[in-house]
Amino acid sequence: MSRPLVDPFGRVVRDLRISVTDRCNFRCTYCMPEEGMSWLPREELLTFEEIGRVARVCVERLGVESIRLTGGEPTVRAHLPVLVEMLAGLKVPSTGEPVDLAMTTNGATLRLLAGDLRAAGLRRVNISCDSLRPERFAEVTRRDQLPRVLDGIDAALEAGMDPVKLNVVTVRGLNDDEAVDFATFGREKGVQPRFIEFMPLDASGGWTMDKVVPAEETVAAIDAVYPLEPVAHGPEPASRYRYLDGRGEIGVIPSVTKPFCGDCDRIRLTAEGQLRTCLFAVDEHDLREVLRRGGSDDDLIGAIRAAVGTKWAGHRIGQVTFVRPRRSMSQIGG
Ligand code: SAM
Numbered sequence: 320m321s322r323p324l325v326d327p328f329g330r331v332v333r334d335l336r337i338s339v340t341d342r343c344n345f346r347c348t349y350c351m352p353e354e355g356m357s358w359l360p361r362e363e364l365l366t367f368e369e370i371g372r373v374a375r376v377c378v379e380r381l382g383v384e385s386i387r388l389t390g391g392e393p394t395v396r397a398h399l400p401v402l403v404e405m406l407a408g409l410k411v412p413s414t415g416e417p418v419d420l421a422m423t424t425n426g427a428t429l430r431l432l433a434g435d436l437r438a439a440g441l442r443r444v445n446i447s448c449d450s451l452r453p454e455r456f457a458e459v460t461r462r463d464q465l466p467r468v469l470d471g472i473d474a475a476l477e478a479g480m481d482p483v484k485l486n487v488v489t490v491r492g493l494n495d496d497e498a499v500d501f502a503t504f505g506r507e508k509g510v511q512p513r514f515i516e517f518m519p520l521d522a523s524g525g526w527t528m529d530k531v532v533p534a535e536e537t538v539a540a541i542d543a544v545y546p547l548e549p550v551a552h553g554p555e556p557a558s559r560y561r562y563l564d565g566r567g568e569i570g571v572i573p574s575v576t577k578p579f580c581g582d583c584d585r586i587r588l589t590a591e592g593q594l595r596t597c598l599f600a601v602d603e604h605d606l607r608e609v610l611r612r613g614g615s616d617d618d619l620i621g622a623i624r625a626a627v628g629t630k631w632a633g634h635r636i637g638q639v640t641f642v643r644p645r646r647s648m649s650q651i652g653g
């Protein structure tokens with residue numbers, strides 16, 4: 320392996336998020352507008368071979384240990400298991416272990432795909448679900464598909480995905496009364512809810528600080544019914560808590576109220592091959608150009624290192640100096 324990827328603040332990059340498409344079959348209000356999205360033309364998307372090459376260089380030469388597939392909705396990209404198989408075969412040189420491969424999905428097509436994805440080497444999955452009430456689910460996602468998503472959760476469990484986590488974006492006045500319902504659901508099903516604070520990455524620009532439900536409030540609501548204790552954890556952004564009665568865990572991601580920028584070990588590759596060093600970055604670094612002009616692995620490494628060399632200390636949500644990124648969550652790859 321070459322030298323690890325270290326940013327100007329001494330943080331080591333170990334996690335690569337890969338968006339495989341900007342398209343989606345849902346239109347969540349906190350992410351996309353109802354209409355009017357313009358999709359990337361197919362030729363602008365990285366091919367599986369191109370994605371596989373960036374991933375290989377990151378894992379085999381730059382110290383990346385975990386990869387998460389995301390989007391848009393990753394499962395709407397045709398033949399996704401082919402890509403999963405390519406990536407699942409990558410080995411981390413320092414341990415000889417396979418890269419830790421995961422995916423974030425809205426779950427709507429998992430009944431059809433979970434078995435193939437598991438067979439291709441995907442071992443764990445995060446499924447987004449923001450309400451267990453059908454009307455509210457339809458209001459949030461603009462799709463009346465809660466039964467399909469719940470069935471997708473079952474399909475992931477049946478396929479042997481472990482762990483299955485539920486991503487719940489908490490928004491004041493929308494679903495801030497469902498924390499305990501999700502905890503109950505998680506305890507019964509053996510899935511881990513992870514409550515994510517609403518971030519200013521919605522396409523409609525409707526985010527305001529008063530819509531953020533502080534993670535502490537979510538933990539307190541659940542703790543009052545199912546007592547919790549904190550779990551010591553590494554650099555991952557989720558603060559984890561386990562139930563004192565041993566029936567599982569929850570996570571909270573306080574991205575707004577307690578930003579974890581100081582421990583950030585991530586970089587992101589957009590569907591069209593732009594490297595972003597932060598969800599909130601305003602600059603992107605064009606890896607597709609390096610790939611398509613016939614650049615060598617060393618050229619690619621040089622471009623990735625140069626990009627990581629520009630990584631900032633952290634976002635400044637809520638401060639006057641905060642600048643909203645031009646692109647929304649589905650275009651960046653959440
Ligand atoms: N379509 C997939 C899904 O929904 O799981 C993957 C992409 S989605 C952009 C990734 C994650 O970002 C989801 O868990 C989603 O709920 C979350 N997300 C989207 N917009 C968000 C926002 N404005 N604030 C916080 N989380 C957001």
Ligand code: SF4
Nearest residue numbers: 343345347350391425
């Ligand atoms: Fe689609 Fe995921 Fe965005 Fe919802 S959060 S609109 S499912 S990309």
